[in-house]
Amino acid sequence: MRFVIARFPFDLTRGGVLDSMRGIKPEHASGQSVIIGRRTYPLKQVGQVITRQDRRDFSVGEVLRAMTQLGFTCRNPTPEASASPRVLTPLQQASAMLGAPAAGNPGTR
Numbered sequence: 588m589r590f591v592i593a594r595f596p597f598d599l600t601r602g603g604v605l606d607s608m609r610g611i612k613p614e615h616a617s618g619q620s621v622i623i624g625r626r627t628y629p630l631k632q633v634g635q636v637i638t639r640q641d642r643r644d645f646s647v648g649e650v651l652r653a654m655t656q657l658g659f660t661c662r663n664p665t666p667e668a669s670a671s672p673r674v675l676t677p678l679q680q681a682s683a684m685l686g687a688p689a690a691g692n693p694g695t696r
Contacts, residue, residue, distance in 0.1 A: 590653040592638050593645035599637060601657045607637050619647050622660040630654070630661070 590597050608623045616629040623633065631642045634650035655661055675683065 588653075588656060590649075590656075592634065592649045592653065593640050595638070595640075597638060597653075599653060599657060601659070604633070604637060604654075604657060604659070608633065611636055616662075618664065619651060620662045621651075621654045622662070627662070 588599060590599055605623060608626075608628065611628075611632075613626045613628045614632050616627050619630050620627045621630055621633055622628075630647045630650045633654065634640075634645050634647075635642050637650075638645065651661055
């Protein structure tokens with residue numbers, strides 16, 4: 588299939604990608620990744636190998652679209668795992684310790 592990655596057309600096939608990635612050691616995949624064979628590769632590494640271009644020249648989305656259309660399984664890390672923990676205000680911390688909701692002004696009579 589024909590794909591445009593970094594403004595250049597590439598004719599990619601599933602077998603061609605498998606052959607290109609054979610013998611390539613996967614880097615640590617902390618972001619979006621693709622499963623090729625039995626290995627999980629970062630999308631930027633796959634894009635660099637199949638296009639022979641610098642990783643700054645193309646986006647993850649371009650490689651993701653191509654790999655998905657070729658039938659490879661792509662993974663996106665869960666947002667909960669990558670999100671930083673929520674910081675509570677002192678009022679919210681005190682309310683949590685007392686077991687009461689941290690509502691604004693409870694109102695007066």
